[in-house]
Amino acid sequence: MKHIDVKQIFEEPAFGGEVTVCGWVRTARDSKNVAFIELNDGTSLPHIQIVIDKSGNTNCDAEAMRLGTSVKVTGTVVEGREGKPEINAKEVSVIGTCPLEYPLQKKRHTLEFLRTMPHLRGRTNTFNAVMRVRSVLAEAIHTYFQERNYVYVNTPLITGSDCEGAGEMFQVTTIGYSDGFKNAEEYYAADFFGQRAGLSVSGQLEGEMAAMAMGKIYTFGPSFRAENSNTPKHLAEFWHVEPEVAFAELPDVIEIAEDMLKHVIGTLLEKCPDEMAFFDRHFENGIIERLRDLISHKFATITYTEAIEELKKSGEQFVYPVEWGLDLQTEHERYISEKVFGRAVFVTDYPKEIKSFYMKQNPDGKTVAAVDLLVPGVGEIIGGSEREADYDRLVAAMEDRGMDMSPYGDYLDLRRYGSVPHGGFGLGFERLIMYVTGVQNIRDVILFPRTVGGIR
Ligand code: 4AD
Numbered sequence: 001m002k003h004i005d006v007k008q009i010f011e012e013p014a015f016g017g018e019v020t021v022c023g024w025v026r027t028a029r030d031s032k033n034v035a036f037i038e039l040n041d042g043t044s045l046p047h048i049q050i051v052i053d054k055s056g057n058t059n060c061d062a063e064a065m066r067l068g069t070s071v072k073v074t075g076t077v078v079e080g081r082e083g084k085p086e087i088n089a090k091e092v093s094v095i096g097t098c099p100l101e102y103p104l105q106k107k108r109h110t111l112e113f114l115r116t117m118p119h120l121r122g123r124t125n126t127f128n129a130v131m132r133v134r135s136v137l138a139e140a141i142h143t144y145f146q147e148r149n150y151v152y153v154n155t156p157l158i159t160g161s162d163c164e165g166a167g168e169m170f171q172v173t174t175i176g177y178s179d180g181f182k183n184a185e186e187y188y189a190a191d192f193f194g195q196r197a198g199l200s201v202s203g204q205l206e207g208e209m210a211a212m213a214m215g216k217i218y219t220f221g222p223s224f225r226a227e228n229s230n231t232p233k234h235l236a237e238f239w240h241v242e243p244e245v246a247f248a249e250l251p252d253v254i255e256i257a258e259d260m261l262k263h264v265i266g267t268l269l270e271k272c273p274d275e276m277a278f279f280d281r282h283f284e285n286g287i288i289e290r291l292r293d294l295i296s297h298k299f300a301t302i303t304y305t306e307a308i309e310e311l312k313k314s315g316e317q318f319v320y321p322v323e324w325g326l327d328l329q330t331e332h333e334r335y336i337s338e339k340v341f342g343r344a345v346f347v348t349d350y351p352k353e354i355k356s357f358y359m360k361q362n363p364d365g366k367t368v369a370a371v372d373l374l375v376p377g378v379g380e381i382i383g384g385s386e387r388e389a390d391y392d393r394l395v396a397a398m399e400d401r402g403m404d405m406s407p408y409g410d411y412l413d414l415r416r417y418g419s420v421p422h423g424g425f426g427l428g429f430e431r432l433i434m435y436v437t438g439v440q441n442i443r444d445v446i447l448f449p450r451t452v453g454g455i456r
Helices: 006-011 111-115 125-146 184-190 204-214 250-271 273-282 287-296 304-312 330-341 391-400 406-416 429-437
Strands: 018-030 034-040 048-053 070-079 085-096 216-224 237-246 300-303 345-351 367-375 379-386 422-428
Touching: 006 018, 006 048, 006 085, 018 085, 034 070, 048 070, 111 125, 125 216, 125 250, 125 273, 125 429, 204 216, 204 237, 204 406, 204 422, 237 250, 237 429, 250 273, 250 287, 250 345, 250 367, 250 379, 250 422, 250 429, 273 287, 287 429, 300 304, 300 330, 304 330, 304 345, 330 345, 330 367, 330 379, 367 422, 379 429, 391 406, 422 429
Parallel strands: 048 085, 300 345
Antiparallel strands: 018 034, 018 070, 034 048, 070 085, 216 237, 237 422, 345 367, 367 379, 379 422
16 A cells, blocks of 8 residues: 555655555544544554545545544645644545444553553554564664674574573473373473473573674573563563673673663664653653663662662561572562662672572682662663583582583583683563663563463
């Protein structure tokens, strides 16, 4: 269908010229002589106003005035209120009709209500803005890494090894319900891969292998977590950005994380002024200022041990009592980033017992070279570390955890052939979107959320 994007009319309004646009009716007002349609085609947050002069020769089907109807409009671009372009219609034709009981009426619907209709909620201003922010951030992430010699690699989604070692893997099987096996070994041996397989919780282990060849790599794809966490910040399927860098130690990893975030947030502010103004108005007052502030200051850094001290002296009543060794919960993370620092903060050097087997062990014998980035409003958005590059120490760490080494043969082998200090991190893409938009539930920053007990 020959037509132009509404966004193009807003960006380069050719006043006096004739255009054809297509879109869905967002609002419609009818009076005796003139009718107005606010049309949105999804390319821009603002709608374009269509003016229909009923006394003239405009062809306009009555059904074109119904919310949700898709229409094609041909007309002249004119300067409307506040100098904004609008279209004086010559012809308005209905592409797809919409019944009066269209669920998205003119009023503002709650996000909970919109979750019940994932197929339609993309047509609301909120999702229009969220999805565009998502798209711009994704491109900015690729650009950041591509411009700095990182190779974009695609790691497998089906895997035989559990990267985080936390048993949060969805099982992949082609055998349906069956009681025809004597034991688990027999069952797995008969299954598709001849062994136990699952959906990957992280591309890191394969990412490390790629970094040991290409120096600097990143992945950007889905990760899966079967954690039974029904919270506003957990998805069963989330998008994961995982850079991995050879010849890098923990301070290098921290520097990359900060630089990357500043780049992508800077790009967002530049490319999405309408969307960010919308979030500032409707979701978090002052968010633009807060993000500007974030990108112009150095992030704070604190060790885990110091963070525990801060929490202990806070006088707050936390649900999870604070002791050295505690796995920081969202309440603690938010206290540190919101009350202690009031900005983004890297927490480093966690107790080895609460972190994954692959993290480099610090000389103190108690902690590992791990880092989490905590931000106000959300808590953790990045988790990373320097990796254990020494074969014997890695084997010892795995033995300490009682891990079955067999799925990790290649990973361990990597330490035998020119092992180097290396590290990386994982950024939860949806958590980043929550942070930059002020949207408080992760289900509202991805079109089709998969959560515990929630799939369609
Ligand atoms: O801290 P995590 O578990 O770290 C890893 O997976 C490492 N292998 C990353 C690496 O070093 N390459 O996860 C990293 C980030 C978290 O900080 C969080 O932002 C996000 O992934 N994340 C989730 N996001 C949404 N829903 C979930 N269930 C998530 N679990 C982790």
